[in-house]
Amino acid sequence: MRKILCIVLCVLLAVGVLVAGLGFVITPKSAKAPNDPVEGVKPFSASSELSCNYYRIPALWTTQSGTVLAAIDARYGGTHDSPNNIDAAVSRSFDAGQSWESPRLVAGFRDWANDGMLLKSNGSYTVADSASVIDPALLEDTTTGRIFLLMDAFPANAGAPASEVGTGYTQIDGQPALLLRKAGETEFSYTLREDGAIYDEAGAKTEYTVNARGEILENGQPLFLAQRRQKYWFNVPYVVETGEQVPMHIFYDGALFSALGTSYLYLLYSDDDGKTWSEPVELNAQVKPENVGFFGVSPGRGVQLTTGAHKGRLLFTAYALDAETGEQQFAALFSDDGGKTWQSGEFVTLTDEIRSMSETQLVECPDGSLLAFSRTTSGYMSVSRSTNGGESWSAPTLDDALPLSAGSGCQVSALRINRKLDGKDVVLLSAPAGEGRKNGFLYVGVLEADEAGTYGVDWKYKKELTDADTYFAYSCLTELPDGNIGLLYEQTNIAQSVDTVVFCSYTFSELCETPLD
Structure with a gap:
């Protein structure tokens, strides 16, 4: 019985360590x-x-027209x-x-x-x-x-x-260029320039572009990431995918290029x-x-x-x-x-x-x-x-x-x-x-x-x-x-x-x- 209890505790501890690395803390669902x-x-x-x-x-x-406008953070x-x-x-x-x-x-x-x-x-x-x-x-x-x-x-x-x-940003030919890091690399050796294209460290234009919303495209076709959702198992949070694919943004965790x-x-x-x-x-x-x-x-x-x-x-x-x-x-x-x-x-x-x-x-x-x-x-x-x-x-x-x-x-x-x-x-x-x-x-x-x-x-x-x-x-x-x-x-x-x-x-x-x- 003591051995079974130890195994259960170890499993719960492992789950806790796992979800801690997913960006969450423990919160009861209800x-x-x-x-x-x-x-x-x-x-x-x-x-x-x-x-x-x-x-x-x-x-x-x-x-000036008399409309009262309010803005606020919607903190989901x-x-x-x-x-x-x-x-x-x-x-x-x-x-x-x-x-x-x-x-x-x-x-x-x-x-x-x-x-x-x-x-x-x-x-x-x-x-x-x-x-x-x-x-x-x-x-x-x-x-x-x-x-x-x-x-x-x-x-x-x-x-x-x-x-x-x-x-x-960095400066290239007197113009600002957004620094980007490619997934799996450690340095920000890519740049997003005024024409919307991503350039590599040699200054060559790649097949990737970024639109006005910050979303990444490859050869003109948008790239996507799986949207995630927070769920709970008792008091332990975990992550599931919603089933929706969302356009890949340079601010997203897991993006091919990140700012x-x-x-x-x-x-x-x-x-x-x-x-x-x-x-x-x-x-x-x-x-x-x-x-x-x-x-x-x-x-x-x-x-x-x-x-x-x-x-x-x-x-x-x-x-x-x-x-x-x-x-x-x-x-x-x-x-x-x-x-x-x-x-x-x-x-x-x-x-x-x-x-x-x-x-x-x-x-x-x-x-x-x-x-x-x-x-x-x-x-x-x-x-x-x-x-x-x-x-x-x-x-x-x-x-x-x-x-x-x-x-x-x-x-x-x-x-x-x-x-x-x-x-x-x-x-x-x-x-x-x-x-x-x-x-x-x-x-x-x-x-x-x-x-x-x-x-x-x-x-x-x-x-x-x-x-x-x-x-x-x-x-x-x-x-x-x-x-x-x-x-x-x-x-x-x-x-x-x-x-x-x-x-x-x-x-x-x-x-x-x-x-x-």
Whole structure:
């Protein structure tokens, strides 16, 4: 009997070791959601046609036509970051956020099936072998009406801490060429060039090409991979094939040619108010520094300058992570030709007091200068300034009027609205002030210039959005067509929480009821 028991234990151990190498951790198939869904309007819900239980990282924008556009991560593999099975979803509202159309996916990958399974809250439950997109930011060019959606993209097994140093490109005859590694080889000796063909290390064109979606073709015929699905035997996860063959992408595990395992930047656009979207354009060759591993989007919103020397400039922010030190610094990404080409500015300089400035949101001042509000690990938000359209930044300072959850901090949302208070332009900011991303506040301030003409914010009011015991994590603000303020936020910080991304709206007078102490 003892011998039989030992054999059974050895078999179970072997199965555990086997599945551990498949990119999974142990998760009960019938796990119960770790939360009760919160009340409120939900543009993205587990009950939608997307069959996704987990959503994170909201972005929000009101278009010139009055449509309220929301974007978010559809995290099929659980709420954790990349590497994971994550796609990008959008939804629209035509009545100032009271109701929303059915959400739809606009970017993502098909290497793993998008199954709506429930996972336990404890542990890091991800599909690590999946390619992913993550962290959306929205921006509209008011001249053309084109809406941009920027996000990170990762090959299988890559994420923020696990991003190899480099852009993933080399230069050939002055033009960027994507580096590729052929299956079974160790070096990235192949290149994808402007004509869409893959060239070998001798510079000879091969029979392989890559289309605009990143899919590999041989002699003009698409190559395929078997799509995979996560299943369970009791509490032990294992992998099966779905029976569907999906186009082979250079980001997929098992592809004939694969890209460098680092962070990439995907830019999509819509010319019909967010109804349909372009294929993604990859921006690393234009904006990512060669000596950086992770270089990712600050989720939320971008800005377009309306005055000054750089009027019309489009800006997002991105940040770099030093995986060894944990230090993070942001830089602006900007375009002066309507989003056709992009450049990156200088990184903000860290100080002894501020060793991390990651996810950052921008506000334009009346003179065209910029204020940057950044997530830090110092217990307060930081503020830095640019007088050259985001090309460089002043030394940052902490704003003691803007407490931020201690520890790793949290993303913030900042917005200048089309309203005056005491004759001055109004800025709004939302973020959690309490421990563990609880106790969310929305702050109201006015833009004021000092004697030297340098703008800052005088914070006047605050509104408590969630109490000290209620979560308030990532958020995004927008000014609604009716003049109210819209807010899309995560009312949780617990892994694998279901239906906790909520849309709310407030009148301006509601936000100005409590003066800032």
